[in-house]
Amino acid sequence: MSGTTTVPARGRAPLHVVQLLGGGGAGTGVHVRSLAAGLVARGLRVTVCAPPSAERRYGLSRTGARFVPVVARSRLQAVGALRAVCADADLVHAHGMRVGMLASLALRRRDTPLVVTWHTLPQPAPGAARPLALRGVRGRMRGLTESWVARTASVVLAATSDLVERARRRGARDARLAPVALPAQRTASGSPAREGETHKLRAELGAIDRPLLVTSVRLEAGQDPQALETLLAAARAWRTLTPQPLLVIAGEGPQRAAVQGRVEREELPVRLLGRREDVTRLLRIADLAVLLVRWAARAPLAQEALRSGVPLVGTAVGGVHELVGDAAVLVPYGDPGALGTAVRSLLRDPARRAALAEAGRARAGSWPTEDTTVAQVLSVYDELADAC
Known part of the structure; x- marks a missing residue:
């Protein structure tokens, strides 16, 4: 292959690129949809291969790409299905x-370039605690999978610098930082809440004359119990503040009843909202946003907080600092004292909150756009196409 992927040479068929999406998070699905639309707009022929649920959730075929659903009961079936889809792929x-693992197996004994994006840090499967020996086996298997994918990919694109370094340690021949732009979410009305709507929503939450803190946590055992413990421990210290802030937690899971019981026993200034589809709307009426995660790359809650001009307190992990820079207050993970102090300090300092709000909007304006993200990926495709 030769030439450029953005403007095919006269008489040459457009480059055929197959995008593979597994069971990743919502951010990954939104990114694949955005990337597919951008590639199609630039003249590439794009096939998106993913579970049927991805089409229902993200509307991938509406980007102009061909959508191929993959339903496989085993790894062997999945590899066979991908081999058929990728038979005429240029990349x-x-x-x-x-x-990434399935694609590398499907492309064995072929010279088709393979790009793998590492969007997140591999995590143990959620669920009840498992025996130490079993956890050790699963950990080694995850490490072997990472090494295989890193070594077999033509290029590894990673969402954060620590993932780039991880891929290199695993043997990647070419690993690069590739920040991913996520489109801004919208409220139901498509615009910030008006003053009357803000008052009404704060009244519904019970935060008319008190500071409102907003966060999002999955209430599931095995997900990130330390984050929830840190939040509740910090909230215990906030009980002495006047006015007493209210922390609202958007999120659902089997631990909700247990958490609610603790909130009531300890009289914590916390309200569990359950699953919410309007977290962005909640952020836009908040005094502070709280991001408490063990690891994150793009962190949608952090992105929406900065875009909305809401001061953010977050954990200094993963790619969070790369995302927010100096436009947020970052604290160590699992330190309720540091979290409590950071929140208390900001609530007492309106000027500092206003400065963070301004810095947050400026920082959000500096993030890569969908167009620049597509352009960066295209440059990698060009490079690999020229090398064939």
């Missing part, structure tokens, strides 16, 4: 570790 781009 394959897998998003996530699992589909």
